[in-house]
Amino acid sequence: MKREDITYMGAGPAALPTDVLAQAAEALQNYEQTGLGIAEHSHRSELATNILNTTKANLAGFLDVPSNYEILMMQGGGSGQFDATVYNIVSAWVEKQRQKILKERGEISEEDLVKELRKKVESELRLDYLVTGSWSLKASQEAIRLLGPEYINIASDARKFNNGKFGKIADESTWTLSPKPSMVYMCDNETVDGVEYPNFPKVLEPSESENDPFVVGDFSSNILSRRIPVQNYSVVFFGAQKNLGCAGVTGIIIRKDLLVSCPPLILRKLGLPVAPAVLDYCVTAKNNSLYNTLPMFDVYLAGQVLKKLLATFPDKVNGQQAEAQRKAEMIYAALDAYPEVFQVVPDKSVRSRMNICFRVIKGGNIDEAEKNFLKGAVERGLTGLKGHRSVGGIRASNYNAIPISGAEKLVAYLKEYAQA
Numbered sequence: 001m002k003r004e005d006i007t008y009m010g011a012g013p014a015a016l017p018t019d020v021l022a023q024a025a026e027a028l029q030n031y032e033q034t035g036l037g038i039a040e041h042s043h044r045s046e047l048a049t050n051i052l053n054t055t056k057a058n059l060a061g062f063l064d065v066p067s068n069y070e071i072l073m074m075q076g077g078g079s080g081q082f083d084a085t086v087y088n089i090v091s092a093w094v095e096k097q098r099q100k101i102l103k104e105r106g107e108i109s110e111e112d113l114v115k116e117l118r119k120k121v122e123s124e125l126r127l128d129y130l131v132t133g134s135w136s137l138k139a140s141q142e143a144i145r146l147l148g149p150e151y152i153n154i155a156s157d158a159r160k161f162n163n164g165k166f167g168k169i170a171d172e173s174t175w176t177l178s179p180k181p182s183m184v185y186m187c188d189n190e191t192v193d194g195v196e197y198p199n200f201p202k203v204l205e206p207s208e209s210e211n212d213p214f215v216v217g218d219f220s221s222n223i224l225s226r227r228i229p230v231q232n233y234s235v236v237f238f239g240a241q242k243n244l245g246c247a248g249v250t251g252i253i254i255r256k257d258l259l260v261s262c263p264p265l266i267l268r269k270l271g272l273p274v275a276p277a278v279l280d281y282c283v284t285a286k287n288n289s290l291y292n293t294l295p296m297f298d299v300y301l302a303g304q305v306l307k308k309l310l311a312t313f314p315d316k317v318n319g320q321q322a323e324a325q326r327k328a329e330m331i332y333a334a335l336d337a338y339p340e341v342f343q344v345v346p347d348k349s350v351r352s353r354m355n356i357c358f359r360v361i362k363g364g365n366i367d368e369a370e371k372n373f374l375k376g377a378v379e380r381g382l383t384g385l386k387g388h389r390s391v392g393g394i395r396a397s398n399y400n401a402i403p404i405s406g407a408e409k410l411v412a413y414l415k416e417y418a419q420a
C-alpha cells in the first residue's frame with residue numbers, strides 16, 4: 001500500500017502532511033548538517049532552544065495569542081492536563097485567597113491563616129465541569145478522584161437533555177454553575193461524540209470582576225482549526241497528535257496571572273493535593289518548558305506543521321478555519337442528502353467540524369450495513385473510519401491534514417454507497 005493511495009480519517013493519532021514527514025525523517029538522522037539527529041541533540045543545546053522558541057512563536061502567531069499569555073510544552077497528553085489543570089488551578093486559587101487574607105489582616109499567625117483558608121476552601125472552592133461528551137466526562141471523573149466529589153460541580157450533563165446520550169449541548173439557561181465557581185472546565189470539541197461548541201458560551205464571557213472563574217478549555221481535537229477567543233480562557237490545552245504533530249508533546253496557553261502557586265506546606269495543611277513538579281505550570285514556565293527532558297523531535301515536528309500552515313494561510317487560522325468549514329459542510333451535505341441511508345449522530349446545532357459521527361441505517365440492520373460500509377471504504381483507500389469503541393458507528397475525522405480532495409473522496413464514496 002502506498003501512502004498517497006490512503007486517506008486516513010482516524011481520530012488520533014492523525015495523518016500528518018507528507019512533505020513535513022519527509023523532512024522530519026531527514027532531521028531525525030542529520031539535523032541541519034550537524035551530523036546528529038534532532039532526537040539525539042541535547043534539549044539544552046542552543047539548537048533545541050531555537051526550535052522550542054520558534055515553535056512557540058509560530059503557535060502564538062498563528063493563533064494570535066495575546067502577550068499576557070505564556071505558552072508551555074509538557075508531556076502527559078490531554079489526560080495529563082486533566083490532572084494538571086486541577087492541581088494548578090486549586091493552588092492558584094488558594095494562593096489568591098491567601099494573598100487577600102494577608103492584605104486584609106496584615107500580621108496573622110500561620111495557624112490562623114490556615115484556619116481562615118480552610119473556611120474559604122470548604123465554602124467556596126468549587127470546580128465546575130460542563131460535561132458535553134466522553135472527554136469532559138473523563139476530566140470531571142479525574143477531578144473527583146484527585147480532589148473529592150465535595151469540590152466538584154457537574155454544572156451540565158448533556159446526556160440529561162438527549163435521551164441519556166451525548167449529542168447536544170444543553171441551553172446555557174439550564175446550566176447549574178456554582179455561585180462563584182473557582183474554575184469552569186469545558187471541552188471545545190468532543191472527539192468521541194462529534195460535538196463541538198458553535199461559539200464560546202455567553203455566560204462564561206469575562207466580566208473583568210475579580211470573581212471571574214478560571215476558564216479551562218480542552219482543544220485537543222480542534223486546535224489550529226478555528227479562531228480561539230484566547231482572552232476568555234485562563235488555560236487552553238491540547239495534545240499535539242491530531243492537528244499539530246505527533247503524540248508526546250502537549251501545548252498549554254496560559255494567562256500569566258495564573259502562574260502563581262500556593263506554598264506546598266499550606267496546601268498539605270488544607271488537605272489539598274500538591275502538583276508533581278512535572279505537571280506544575282509555574283515550574284514549567286520558570287524553566288521555559290525545560291524542567292526535564294522535553295521530546296524535542298515532537299516539538300520540532302509541531303514547529304514544522306506550524307511553519308507550513310503559516311506559509312499556506314496568509315490570514316493564519318482564519319484561512320484554516322474556512323477550509324475546515326468547507327470540508328465539513330461538504331461531508332455533512334452528502335450525509336443529509338440520504339436520510340434513509342445515513343443518520344448523523346449529534347444535533348445539527350453542535351455538529352463537530354473535526355469528528356463527523358454518523359450511523360449507516362440502510363436496510364435496517366445497522367451492524368451489517370456499517371460492516372459493509374467500512375469494507376467498501378477500505379477498498380477505496382478510505383481508512384480509520386470506525387467509530388470509537390464506546391459508541392460504535394462511523395466517525396470521519398476531518399483534521400487539518402485531510403486535503404479538500406480527501407473530503408471529496410469521502411463524499412464520492414458516500415454518494416456511491418447510498419445510490420448502490
Ligand SMILES: Cc1ncc(COP(=O)(O)O)c(C=O)c1O
Pocket residue numbers: 012076077078079080135187189190191192218219220221239
Ligand atoms: C478532546 C480530547 N481530550 C483529551 C484527550 C486525551 O488525550 P491523550 O490521549 O493525549 O491523553 C483526547 C484524546 O483523544 C481528546 O480527544
